[in-house]
Amino acid sequence: MSKIRYILLLLCSLFFVQCLWNESELEPSYLPLDDSEYPYADLPRLVIETVDFQQIRNKETEVPAYLQIYGKDLPESDVKYLTIKGRGNSSFEMTKYGYKLEFENKESLFGMPRNRDWALIAVHCDKSFLRNYISYRLAEQLGDEYAPRLRFVELYLNREYLGLYQLTETVKVGKFRVDIPKNDSSFLFERTTTESDKASFYSSFQHLFEIHSPQNANEASLSLLKDHIFAFENFIQTNDGLNFDSLQKWIDVTDFARFLLIQEFAKNQDGNRRSTYLTWQKDSVLKMGPVWDFDLTYGVHFRKEIPPSGWYIRNYGWNRFLFKNKAYQKKVREFWEDHHSTFESVLDTIDILYPKLQKVANNEYKRWPVLKEHSIWPFSKGYDSYTESVDSLKSWIVQRIEWMDQNL
Structure with missing residues (x-):
């Protein structure tokens, strides 16, 4: 397209846009x-x-x-x-x-x-x-x-x-999203803290679970899932839960290890109480995921900064009992060691991506001037520049990897 033709097209477009600013269609x-x-x-x-x-x-x-x-x-x-x-x-x-x-x-x-x-x-x-x-x-x-x-x-x-x-x-059942059957005995469900009009129940651990699929789950489906979760929670509290072969009949161990390590690596504030998705199909094992909602992670918290040391979700809920199984502990440790370079590569991903966001950061913090804010909800730390916020994230991740290496 010639330069003159392009300019004429742009002027026509701008004129049309201006008309639309003053008209309702x-x-x-x-x-x-x-x-x-x-x-x-x-x-x-x-x-x-x-x-x-x-x-x-x-x-x-x-x-x-x-x-x-x-x-x-x-x-x-x-x-x-x-x-x-x-x-x-x-x-x-x-x-x-x-x-x-x-x-x-x-x-x-x-x-x-x-x-x-x-x-x-x-x-x-x-x-x-x-x-x-x-x-x-x-x-x-x-x-x-x-x-x-x-x-x-x-x-x-x-x-x-x-x-x-x-x-x-969004997290939903579909061929290119959570790919499980759409029937009354296959479930995508979420541990949450917010009740809605969807089918839901409290487990024996007082975890609130909400069913996303099947939609409008009937009483039979609700009971099927509820009974299975109650039975699983009872199992992990018994001596049989210490038997690794028995445990593998209930959960996908690799899947659980991966999910736990991602949540712990990030110290996800929501990783043990809400926005935690699971799937289960009748006559199969429980699976964790997909992962979701990592705004409050890697040191960011509503009220305070979270240090890169210490366990965050390992000692709570189901994890508290799963980690009594020595073989499960070993599988988690092996997953970390086998995929250590992948966790480290997060730093490379940041280095590649953040320069591409520097321009939009100028627009964002002009529209929402909160970069330096640290004293009002929901901000716990302020920065003098966008680059400083990224450097802080990278520093936290480096320290987190070092701590997990020493304590897994």
Whole structure:
């Protein structure tokens, strides 16, 4: 395309956009973007407008909306219809919070497999923006069957710039996500702290479990899973739980070891109480995962910094009993030793990725000036620069690896 032709096309587009800023359409063919205050930062921009500019007030009401993907100068997609609502637990109470997207049709976004359901994660607590990404990719490199894919984007909602977000696959059953059968005896469920209208139950350990699949689980399905979890919790408290051959009939030991080490490596605040997913199929073993929600990890905490020393979830819940089994302890230690270089490679991932986020960090901390904040919820540590926040993350990881080497 000649330079003159490109300029004419750009001017026409800008004129059309300006018209749309002043008009309301029921089904727009083009969504406007004004990036004069927050310049292009080498990341895709998601432009979302709700119908009649309705506000998103809660996590229950699905608000109809339109979405268009922008590149540097012009849109790179058509306008797509979807619904949007709030998402998150404590994160939804923050000034910058996340959103749940559900498209009218399955969409492949930025090369990720087609699906209707996606999440926009605000990563407001994580001043490096990297903790979810490095954790999900670590799980993938360690051989997890599925770890959520994500892409960094900038979000414009109802013509307001909202900053950097992670467009992330949601945890759900599907061919390219959690690939288990969709029937009444195959389960994707979550340990959580928040009750909802989904089928749920408290275990004998008083863990609250919520069933995500099958959806609207009937009483028979609920009882099947509940009885199995109660039986497992009873088993690990008996002498038979000290027998490794018996234990392997209940859990996928490699899967449990991997999940535990990822959570302990990151010292995930939510790793032992919520956002903890499991799968189980009748006549099979329990599996942990997929991994999810690593905003409060690698030293970041709502109220204080977490040191790189000490165990975080190993001595609680199911883990407290599993680690009484000497053979299980040995398997966990061997997994760490066999995959030590993979855990170390997280530092290389950070070095590759963070320079690509420096431009967007300028936009983010202009929109949300919290980089130096350390005295108000939810921030426990402030930094003088984005690079300093990344260096702090790397330093913590180095110390964590050294501590785990000495104490596993």
